[in-house]
Amino acid sequence: MAKELLKGNVAFAEAAVRNGLEAYFGYPITPQSEGLEHLSGRLIEEGRVFLQAESEVAAINMVYGAACAGVRVMTSTSGPGLALMAEGLSYIAGSEVPVVIVNMMRGGPGLGNIQPAQADYNFMTKSAGHGDFRPLVLAPSSVQEIIDMVGLAFELAEKYRTLVMIAGDGSIGQMMESAELPPMQPVRETRPDWAVTGAKGREKNVITSLALGAENLERLNLRLQEKLAEVKANEVRYQTYDTDDADLLLIAYGTVGRICTSVVREARKAGIKVGLLRPQTLWPFAEDKIRELAEQARGVLVVEMSAGQMLEDVERAVAGAAPIRFHGRLGGVVPMVDEIMADLKKLDAETK
Amino acid sequence: MSVRVKDIPEEMEVVYDFPEAVAKVDTHYCPGCVHGIVHRLVGEVIDELGIRERTIGVAPVGCSVLAYNYFTVDFVEAAHGRAPAMAAGIKRTSPDKVVFTYQGDGDLAAIGTAEIIHAANRGDLLTTVFINNAIYGMTGGQMAPTTLPGMVTTSTPTGRDCAVAGYPVKMSEILAETAGAVYITRETATDIPSIRKTKKAIKRAFLAQMNGLGFACVEVLSTCPTNWHQDPWEAMQWSKEKMTEVFPLGAYKMTDEVKALKA
Known part of the structure; x- marks a missing residue:
């Protein structure tokens, strides 16, 4: 593939399409909206799923549903939108389904502004929702690197059945530079055996983050911690x-x-x-x-x-x-x- | 005349059993609760339509949070109020599956108002079963968006004062106004005829989805003997008399295509 002049937001979106993204659900917010706009055309063109949700709350829950159905799915947002998604992030972590989220950080707190910032660091790495969990957080520093990290993000999300965030910022989203996109990959033809695909010829699959009973929930948490320890041991970059x-x-x-x-x-x-x-x-x-x-x-x-x-x-x-x-x-x-x-x-x- | 034991057949014919789509387990529902009845109706409909192996349910937060334990179909458990968004994510990526949400009034008519209205308005191919019992059951009897005027709950100890707490939210009326909805009806399940009618409505709502017509929702006026502080019989009568005054029964929207479906 040849190098081309690409805007960061368009680059991550197109990289996702080429990495077999099957569905995108999102809500416009500066400075990431060009990603959503790009996907609104491209995914429909490819016969895949794009839906502009009524809010980030709905968007992340659509993503959660699609992830439960076993498809490669993502969303993108910026700080105020990520805050609205926090509820879903926690459910996704508790349910152990793979999801990729791009956060093009902007200035906060509150409505703040739309300039590049890095003040969502603690939010993403330490406190992305209620309960004990951490997303795996990737941090690109160029348009080329965010392209490369999209593929990696899907790979890691699916390997560990976890939440992977790409921590960009307004500058990476908005700037244009020369970069190379990956070749087009087909979408996966099969869905994972844990996904909800209809209980045909097997016992029903149930995906939930509910675990009644303290010992029961502790067991689930210990398993999550074990997985995070594995991520910590293997995925430092x-x-x-x-x-x-x-x-x-x-x-x-x-x-x-x-x-x-x-x-x-x-x-x-x-x-x-x-x-x-x-x-x-x-x-x-x-x-x-x-x-x-x-x-x-x-x-x-x-x-x-x-x-x-x-x-x-x-x-x-x-x-x-x-x-x-x-x-x-x-x-x-x-x-x-x-x-x-x-x-x-x-x-x-x-x-x- | 005394019955001779040898005259009793050793094996009796099974005349009433669990639908295949309903799990043979005990539920946690209180005596006199309508959830059990409606679960069974949903299960019967799934069986009759032959869709058990391609149905995906979305459970809510509320008393029916554990609904996934009571069916034999694939299920996910949504965050409070978000079932329609989650269901949209599933249906859009699995158009060959039949997806339904099962939600209560706190879930659908308070915290999840935005999600249900937008799913309906988009015409998402979903079936929603909406249980309205005018109270928050699971959290211990607080005011619901559908609590009747003057009704005493643990968070309206002197009765719901609509000037302060607002008015009962009429979801079927609201959803019927959305362009994407094709079938919106309010039923009840407090006696045999109404249970039969509700089953037909649920079947129609599934068929609307399976025929690609649009969004369908069946609201079922229900009971909560525990938090209404009534016995099951009283609760059924109270639901029948008092709830239908505020929430009139009937189809609020039924397109010609839905009308033509054989439920």
Whole structure:
């Protein structure tokens, strides 16, 4: 496939179609609406299912139903919409059906604005709904990476029968850049044996998140935790840049992670030996690698478009091995290379 | 004259049994509750239409939350009020299956109002069985959207004051206004004739879906002896007399195509 100029929202949507997406249910919200718009045409063209729901609450429950029916299904949204979906996320987790959700983060709280932000980090990685569960959260930093992560998201969702979120932001959704789409794959012809497909020649299948009795529900929870432990052991993903000889370690993800590659370049020119770790999964989190790199570094600088949500995970991972500084921009402001550089120079001076 | 035991046949003919679509298990429903009756009617209809192996049920939150235990068809359990959205997700991706939701008044007429109205308005090919007993049974007898004016519940201790708590929501009347609905009827199941009529309505509502006509909903005025603080007989009479005053029975919408169906 040749490279083409693609907008992030269109790219993830088309990547999903080519990865055999069978159904999409969603509700328009900036800055992800182009994904929904693209699918409204493409899925119908392919004879698959597209439905614009009356709300995010309905959308996630349609997704839940389609997932129970055993089809490859997804939705996409942004922070305020994700909040409305939280009910469904918890039911989906409790029922152990595979679902993929793209969240193009925007500035909050409340209606906030439509600029890129990363303030849904805690929401997605730690508290996506009531009860004990975590979605697996992927964090792309380019249009190409979100394309690649769509395929991975379906694979992981189905492998673990779990909820997978792609944590994009307004910038990744809205920007256009050159990227390559995967080849068209056919939709699956069979449905999983656990799905509700009609009790023909077998006992009935029941999909529920209800487990009456404390011991009963504890058993279900323990099984979920066991599965999450397996995810944690096997699915940590990150990209390192120039970390081999780094005195200072930058940690950033998504759009900010990409900006930080420019910071590394500038800093190296200025004679500061900086490396970058860019988490590609926000949960599970690259805590072992971060600890290892922190032990070799004089200091760590965490950069986020939030008040310091990933910072808490970094602090736990570093566990005192090196001093940590934080650079955060809020409300949809994207940090610039020079302002990160200024903090990096400060950290360099402080730790010499 | 004394009966000779040897004259009693050792094996008696079975004249009344569980429908195949209904599971042979005890239910958790209270004596005098209409859920058991309507479950059986749904099961009989599924059997008669020969669709047990391709039917998918969507259970609600409320007293019938465990409905999936009482049928032998595939089932999912929805979040409170979201059964129509979940059912739409199933039906749209499994158009060859017969999908029904089974919902109570709190589920359908309060928290899930948006989902049911939009499913109806889209003409989703779904069948909804709506049990209206004017109270929240499972959570212990609080006011429902359908609680009658003046009715005492645990959250309207001095009786429902409509000026404060609003008026009984008439879902069949509302759903009948949606363009996608083809069959909306309100029935009851408080005596033999009404039970027979309700079964026919449920069958028609399934047939409407199977013939691709549109959305269908059968509202069944029900009882709650436990939370109404009545015995089963009183509750049946109260439902028959008081509930039908506020919720008049009858078909609120029946298209010609639905009318022509042989139920």
